[in-house]
Amino acid sequence: MSGYNTRTMMNAHNIYIHVPFCLSKCNYCAFFSQACAAPDWETYTRGILAEIDVWSTTLGKISVPTIFFGGGTPSLMPTKYFAQIIERLHEQFDVLPNAEITLESNPGTLDGARLTEFITNGVNRLSIGVQSLNDDELSFMGRRHDVRTALKLLETAQNAGIQVSADFIYGLPGHTSKTVEQLCRDINKLNLTHCSMYELTIEPTTPFGKMNLNMPTNDEMAEMYTTISNTLDLPRYEVSNYAAPGFECTHNQNVWDGDPYIGLGRGAAGRVFMNDTWYEQLGNNEKFEPMSTKSRAVERVITGLRTARGVLLAKDILNVLNKEYINEHPELVITCGDRLVATDRGILVLDDLLVNIIN
Numbered sequence: 042m043s044g045y046n047t048r049t050m051m052n053a054h055n056i057y058i059h060v061p062f063c064l065s066k067c068n069y070c071a072f073f074s075q076a077c078a079a080p081d082w083e084t085y086t087r088g089i090l091a092e093i094d095v096w097s098t099t100l101g102k103i104s105v106p107t108i109f110f111g112g113g114t115p116s117l118m119p120t121k122y123f124a125q126i127i128e129r130l131h132e133q134f135d136v137l138p139n140a141e142i143t144l145e146s147n148p149g150t151l152d153g154a155r156l157t158e159f160i161t162n163g164v165n166r167l168s169i170g171v172q173s174l175n176d177d178e179l180s181f182m183g184r185r186h187d188v189r190t191a192l193k194l195l196e197t198a199q200n201a202g203i204q205v206s207a208d209f210i211y212g213l214p215g216h217t218s219k220t221v222e223q224l225c226r227d228i229n230k231l232n233l234t235h236c237s238m239y240e241l242t243i244e245p246t247t248p249f250g251k252m253n254l255n256m257p258t259n260d261e262m263a264e265m266y267t268t269i270s271n272t273l274d275l276p277r278y279e280v281s282n283y284a285a286p287g288f289e290c291t292h293n294q295n296v297w298d299g300d301p302y303i304g305l306g307r308g309a310a311g312r313v314f315m316n317d318t319w320y321e322q323l324g325n326n327e328k329f330e331p332m333s334t335k336s337r338a339v340e341r342v343i344t345g346l347r348t349a350r351g352v353l354l355a356k357d358i359l360n361v362l363n364k365e366y367i368n369e370h371p372e373l374v375i376t377c378g379d380r381l382v383a384t385d386r387g388i389l390v391l392d393d394l395l396v397n398i399i400n
């Protein structure tokens with residue numbers, strides 16, 4: 042689904058809800074989340090419900106095509122609080138009957154019974170942080186689970202008949218394209234319809250950032266990236282995301298395509314569209330500022346070019362593009378119908394490409 046440029050969709054907003062709690066912090070993690078054995082779910086939920094009410098007053102009964110609970114570890118949430126949030130969303134907004142409702146989860150925090158409760162309350166897509174199929178790597182990354190626990194959750198979710206995705210991290214110290222090829226062959230045996238493959242990046246504020254790790258070189262990382270595309274059975278539809286056709290994450294696809302979305306909860310970013318103006322927004326009422334047409338168009342080029350479908354060449358997008366550079370570099374970027382798409386080679390040098398094609 043795409044098209045904030047049509048009248049109906051102007052009123053549609055996807056919803057991202059941030060759940061900023063984890064049982065402990067992983068060694069690579071710079072996400073906004075705090076290690077907390079017993080989060081105050083009551084207070085957290087009250088805050089989210091209040092935000093929903095404010096947006097309902099501001100935007101009216103908007104339609105909601107997708108809801109994404111990200112984290113942190115949303116699967117830690119007691120289902121009674123999850124149910125309250127979903128119920129309020131239905132009361133205040135027009136949550137579409139086929140809305141995609143994703144829950145991010147970590148192995149060890151969700152068993153079959155609780156998964157069933159989440160599904161009863163609307164979850165129809167589960168994203169699982171598997172991260173590795175090697176127990177030593179999981180422990181090195183500071184993950185709390187082992188491979189067996191992760192595969193058990195994967196199997197439970199697949200048997201539950203919902204859409205399932207698994208996240209993996211590659212590019213650890215010592216990884217080569219051979220390691221990554223084997224990882225992809227093992228992933229191919231898992232019958233996944235969606236997976237995310239994230240390159241390990243070292244953030245200075247994390248434990249890994251202080252460990253002086255012997256990381257693979259940029260060339261080695263690029264080789265691993267190409268190996269993934271060549272080995273995984275699932276086609277790539279975004280820089281780090283792979284899915285069987287029809288199983289792409291609608292929420293992320295909509296956001297990357299430039300559709301409006303609201304962020305709820307501390308640490309959640311949104312892009313709200315109202316009265317013909319885009320607003321940069323942060324959950325917990327931390328920010329709500331108008332954006333220029335140009336800066337929003339630039340964002341849409343950046344996110345759109347990360348996807349296989351590319352960016353729609355609307356008028357505001359054309360205004361920020363360097364057409365000369367695009368015409369001179371068909372090996373990096375091509376026009377497909379009414380969209381501009383980065384080639385496989387372009388994706389490998391995407392940061393440089395973006396610098397060159399944006400005026």
Ligand code: SF4
Nearest residue numbers: 063066067070112113
């Ligand atoms: S579980 Fe996810 S959000 Fe939480 S610390 Fe680990 S990587 Fe970060």
